[in-house]
Amino acid sequence: MKIAIIGHGVVGSGVVEVILKNQKLINERVGQDIDIKYILDIKEFPDSPLSDRFIKDFSIIENDPEVKIVVETAGGATFAYDYVKRALKAGKSVCTSNKELVARYGYELFEIAKEKNVNLFFEASVGGGIPIIRPLYQCLAANDIIDICGILNGTTNFILTKMIKENMDFQKALSLAQKNGYAEQDPTADVEGIDACRKISILASLAFGKYFDPEKVYTKGITKITLKDVEYAEKYNSVIKLIARTKKYPDGKVSAAVSPCFVSNENQLSNVEGVFNGVLLNGNAVGECMFYGSGAGKLPTASAVVADVIDAAIHPTHIKNLFYTKSEEDFILPYEETSEKFFIRMKTSDLSQAEKVCGDIFSNFEKIDINEKDEFAIVTEEINIKDFDNYINKLNEYNFIEVITYISVL
Ligand code: HSE
Numbered sequence: 001m002k003i004a005i006i007g008h009g010v011v012g013s014g015v016v017e018v019i020l021k022n023q024k025l026i027n028e029r030v031g032q033d034i035d036i037k038y039i040l041d042i043k044e045f046p047d048s049p050l051s052d053r054f055i056k057d058f059s060i061i062e063n064d065p066e067v068k069i070v071v072e073t074a075g076g077a078t079f080a081y082d083y084v085k086r087a088l089k090a091g092k093s094v095c096t097s098n099k100e101l102v103a104r105y106g107y108e109l110f111e112i113a114k115e116k117n118v119n120l121f122f123e124a125s126v127g128g129g130i131p132i133i134r135p136l137y138q139c140l141a142a143n144d145i146i147d148i149c150g151i152l153n154g155t156t157n158f159i160l161t162k163m164i165k166e167n168m169d170f171q172k173a174l175s176l177a178q179k180n181g182y183a184e185q186d187p188t189a190d191v192e193g194i195d196a197c198r199k200i201s202i203l204a205s206l207a208f209g210k211y212f213d214p215e216k217v218y219t220k221g222i223t224k225i226t227l228k229d230v231e232y233a234e235k236y237n238s239v240i241k242l243i244a245r246t247k248k249y250p251d252g253k254v255s256a257a258v259s260p261c262f263v264s265n266e267n268q269l270s271n272v273e274g275v276f277n278g279v280l281l282n283g284n285a286v287g288e289c290m291f292y293g294s295g296a297g298k299l300p301t302a303s304a305v306v307a308d309v310i311d312a313a314i315h316p317t318h319i320k321n322l323f324y325t326k327s328e329e330d331f332i333l334p335y336e337e338t339s340e341k342f343f344i345r346m347k348t349s350d351l352s353q354a355e356k357v358c359g360d361i362f363s364n365f366e367k368i369d370i371n372e373k374d375e376f377a378i379v380t381e382e383i384n385i386k387d388f389d390n391y392i393n394k395l396n397e398y399n400f401i402e403v404i405t406y407i408s409v410l
Contacts, residue, residue, distance in 0.1 A: 001030070001313050004038040004061040006083055007074030008045055008054075010181040011097050011124070014302030015071055016050060019309075026306065030313045037067055040083075058083050062090050069312050071305060072096040075185065077104050088112045088120065093316065095308035097124035097301055100189075103198035103214045106205070107326065117318045121308035126199040127277045128154060129300030130293035131307075136206045136281075137320070143283030145207040147247040149410070150279035151272045152199040154296030155183045155190035156222050156242040160260075161273045163230050164239055170223070182275050182296040192221035193242060193258040200244035200256050207246065207281070208254045211327040218335030220259040224405060228370075232345065232377055233407075235370050238262040239270050243410060253333035261410040262343050262379070269410075336386040341409035343368070345377040346395060347402045354401055361394050376401075379409055 005012050019026060019034060027033050038061050039045075039053050048054070061067055061083075070087040074080045077100045084094050084101060089112060096102065101109075102122045113120040123133045127150075136145075151157050155177045162173035174191065177183050182190075189195045197219040204212035222242050233240045241263045246256040263270045268290055272278035277295025282288055294300035348354040354376040358365055364381040383391065395401050 001032055001068050002035050002037040002064075002066045003069040003071060003309060004040065004064075004067045005036060005071040005073065006040045006058070006061075006080070007072065008039050008041040008043070008048070009073065009075070010298050011301045011305065012039070012041070012071070012073035013048075014298035015073060015305050016048070018299060018302045018306045020049065022306075026310060030310055032313070034309065034313060037064070058086070062086050067092060068316060069093045069095060069309055071309060072098055072101070073305065074098070075100065077101050081105055084109060084120075085112065088116055088118060091116050091118055093119040093121070093312040095121045095305055095312055097122070097305050099125040099195065099198040099202060103201045106202065107211045107324070114318055119312050119315060119318055119320060121312055121320075122202075123308050124301045124304035126152060126202050127279060127291065127293065128295040128297065129303045130277055130279070130291050130295065131304070132203070132279055132291050133206065135291065136203065140281075140283055140286060140289070143285045145248065146282040146284060147245065148200070148203050148207055148279060148281040149243060149245040149269065150200070150203070151241055151269055151277050152244045152279070152295065153190055153193075153196040153242055154275035154277060154294070155187065156193075156196070157272065157277065157295070158182060158275045159191070160222060160225070160240055160242065163225070163227060164234075165273075167227060169227070170225075177275075180275070181298055191223050193219045194221075196242055196244040196258045200246055200258060203279075204246040204254060204256045205324045208248055209324050210331045211324055212246070212254065212256055212332065213327060216256070216332050216334075218257040218259070222260050225260055225407075228372065229345070229405060229407060231370050232343065232368050233262050235368050236262060236343070236379060237265045238409075239265065240407065241269060241272070243269070243408075249333060254331060255333040255335060255338050257335050257338070259408050261408045263410050267410065339382045339384045341382050342380045342388070343377065343407045343409055344380060344392075344395070345375060345404045345406070347374055347404055348376045348400050349374060350400045351376055353398075357395065357398055357401060361391055375404070
């Protein structure tokens with residue numbers, strides 16, 4: 001069976017490598033040879049073992065009836081969207097690692113795939129090499145999913161781990177992550193939480209059955225986290241992680257958010273370190289379920305993409321019914337209508353007065369003391385998010401208090 005690959009970056013070249021490395025067993029599993037006929041990229045790759053397969057014109061792939069599967073590893077939602085749509089319309093199955101594409105246009109593309117009786121697979125779009133998409137819509141299909149909480153971005157987890165374990169500064173850790181091929185082309189999507197936002201929107205859509213628009217996920221990144229915050233977390237028996245979470249409420253509404261959080265050392269996610277991702281979910285039949293593995297990087301991500309290729313090759317016609325429909329008006333519960341505990345760190349010239357003020361504002365809080373001069377830090381009770389700014393404003397009203405930062409507490 002002939003396949004074509006769009007994009008020869010980290011993941012695309014990994015797909016070539018995995019197919020060539022495991023060619024014999026892949027062919028045996030599929031029951032026929034998987035042959036990479038074309039690789040589409042704007043750059044030249046004269047040193048590639050498949051240097052003769054490179055092309056620059058997508059219409060060659062689109063119009064070649066021999067190509068049955070198109071792998072999309074280019075990323076972004078501009079030309080990747082166009083090519084994937086055209087590939088599906090031309091009756092080819094598509095396997096993509098592109099979370100931006102799936103989070104934004106998934107629903108529309110699944111409809112085209114169904115109409116054309118081909119498959120659109122996207123196992124690598126969330127959690128890199130971790131099997132999470134198929135488990136969610138297939139193995140856990142009998143469950144009413146209650147909540148999902150995960151570390152879904154390898155780059156930020158790598159950076160935070162370096163900060164926690166090695167006292168390394170943010171920029172140095174980011175450069176290392178980029179060098180290792182974990183980060184997006186523009187790492188803003190990683191460090192500002194946008195990548196994790198796309199991934200949790202995909203998981204929320206699959207878990208709760210209706211499209212969850214990534215624009216509606218409250219998203220905050222890790223760029224303002226300092227080594228001092230890391231120290232406060234440690235004193236609170238926690239670590240700071242970028243946590244993506246989604247939850248269904250008893251009235252059926254669903255919320256989703258991405259933000260740095262204090263995660264207790266007793267929570268399994270606290271042990272997910274480096275480029276690893278972890279997803280902890282709760283189903284009403286299965287109970288708690290944890291998924292763990294390499295969340296980014298060339299071969300782990302390619303592992304998931306090539307598994308999709310194998311599945312698509314074995315099942316050339318549409319087999320997967322994704323359990324999600326269009327979104328509905330009242331499906332999403334805005335973040336402002338949820339509640340969370342917060343770590344609040346403030347500068348103050350008067351510690352005892354600051355404590356008294358906090359006592360007046362919050363009915364309950366815990367102090368965290370790392371012997372930092374002129375600083376007062378607390379973990380609050382659960383606060384309704386819509387009231388949160390009020391509390392911060394009230395604190396800042398005192399001329400001896402200035403709120404430095406706040407971080408959610410899981
Ligand atoms: N930049 C992404 C990450 C790649 O760091 O997790 C995998 O999606």
